[in-house]
Amino acid sequence: MIPLPAPNTRANPYRGLSVQEVDIPLTEEAVLDHLLGREVYRRTDFLALRSHGATALVAVRKASLELLFSPVIEARLLAGPNETAWVESPETDVGNATSLSEAAVPGARANVVLGRFEHVNFLWEPAPITVRVTEVVPPYPPKLFAQAQQVVAYDEDLPPVRLVLDAVDVHELAARNPAPEYLLPCRGSGTELGAPVSFLDTRPAMRGDWTLIGCERSLQFHRHFYGDEPVRVDLCPRKRAEAEAAAPGELTLTKCCLIERGLEADATRAVVPWGTSLDEVRAGLRHMLLPLAPEAVQGVAPSAAAAAEPALEGGRR
Numbered sequence: 001m002i003p004l005p006a007p008n009t010r011a012n013p014y015r016g017l018s019v020q021e022v023d024i025p026l027t028e029e030a031v032l033d034h035l036l037g038r039e040v041y042r043r044t045d046f047l048a049l050r051s052h053g054a055t056a057l058v059a060v061r062k063a064s065l066e067l068l069f070s071p072v073i074e075a076r077l078l079a080g081p082n083e084t085a086w087v088e089s090p091e092t093d094v095g096n097a098t099s100l101s102e103a104a105v106p107g108a109r110a111n112v113v114l115g116r117f118e119h120v121n122f123l124w125e126p127a128p129i130t131v132r133v134t135e136v137v138p139p140y141p142p143k144l145f146a147q148a149q150q151v152v153a154y155d156e157d158l159p160p161v162r163l164v165l166d167a168v169d170v171h172e173l174a175a176r177n178p179a180p181e182y183l184l185p186c187r188g189s190g191t192e193l194g195a196p197v198s199f200l201d202t203r204p205a206m207r208g209d210w211t212l213i214g215c216e217r218s219l220q221f222h223r224h225f226y227g228d229e230p231v232r233v234d235l236c237p238r239k240r241a242e243a244e245a246a247a248p249g250e251l252t253l254t255k256c257c258l259i260e261r262g263l264e265a266d267a268t269r270a271v272v273p274w275g276t277s278l279d280e281v282r283a284g285l286r287h288m289l290l291p292l293a294p295e296a297v298q299g300v301a302p303s304a305a306a307a308a309e310p311a312l313e314g315g316r317r
Helices: 028-035 097-103 143-154 170-176 216-226 237-243 278-292
Strands: 017-021 039-041 046-051 054-062 069-079 084-088 110-114 120-124 129-137 161-169 182-184 197-199 211-214 231-234 251-256 269-273
Touching: 017 120, 028 046, 028 054, 028 069, 046 120, 054 084, 054 110, 097 110, 097 120, 097 143, 129 143, 129 237, 129 278, 143 161, 143 251, 143 278, 161 170, 161 237, 170 211, 170 231, 211 216, 216 231, 237 251, 251 278, 269 278
Parallel strands: 017 046, 084 110, 129 161, 129 251, 182 197, 182 211, 211 231, 251 269
Antiparallel strands: 039 069, 046 054, 054 069, 110 120
């Protein structure tokens, strides 16, 4: 018997779903009677049957995966009209799981979405995976969080993702550590701290009586420029992510100035360079998330793009 799909299953690519208008009641008996022995395209693994405004989702198994069209030899009604939502959402990219999850109707077991370009896909039992992005603010939005949003929006192999910002706020650090003067790593770090602010990347000519709000690399620069170590408040997002107790299975994306290229990753955390690229962010998210994606169904597998990723350092592939 065709097994029930894992949560977050969809057709990937979405040509694995066929939408058909039928004039039958969408009961299990009628659906199976209609489909068994009927020819379907060799790439079709799921059908969304539409009857008088109602929708049902069906999984099928074909006699052959080689012939262009092949008869259905097994079918399973996954969700009838009471469990299936038909969603018309012209802005949704139906090839992207996160986009599908954002269009999903709460409580519906199967969501069949008519989206951008009139293309259709489904998402089964949506359960977006939370990824905590630990990053420094300002600026707003912080760069790493914005990059993660970009990656999640275009990567068609990732499962649905819910990004949550865990902000290391420079203003809060300054408020907890009052000083007559502050030194920040760069102008993007913020300026309104209630005291004079200098910026390490401009290499001030005179060494001030400042408190450095910065990371290990900033401290190294300060030693080189001025020959000493100032009072320092560490803002390293990696250290914050490591210090906080993570919930079981919680995933974290963060960055570290001591990584210059590539990334370090394990099953629940990915650490990218401070000036990271989208490719590195994508590799980190894929490393954590692809093992959690539903297994390929009926020969439908993730795209070959998964092989084209930057190397991981200090972690398993």
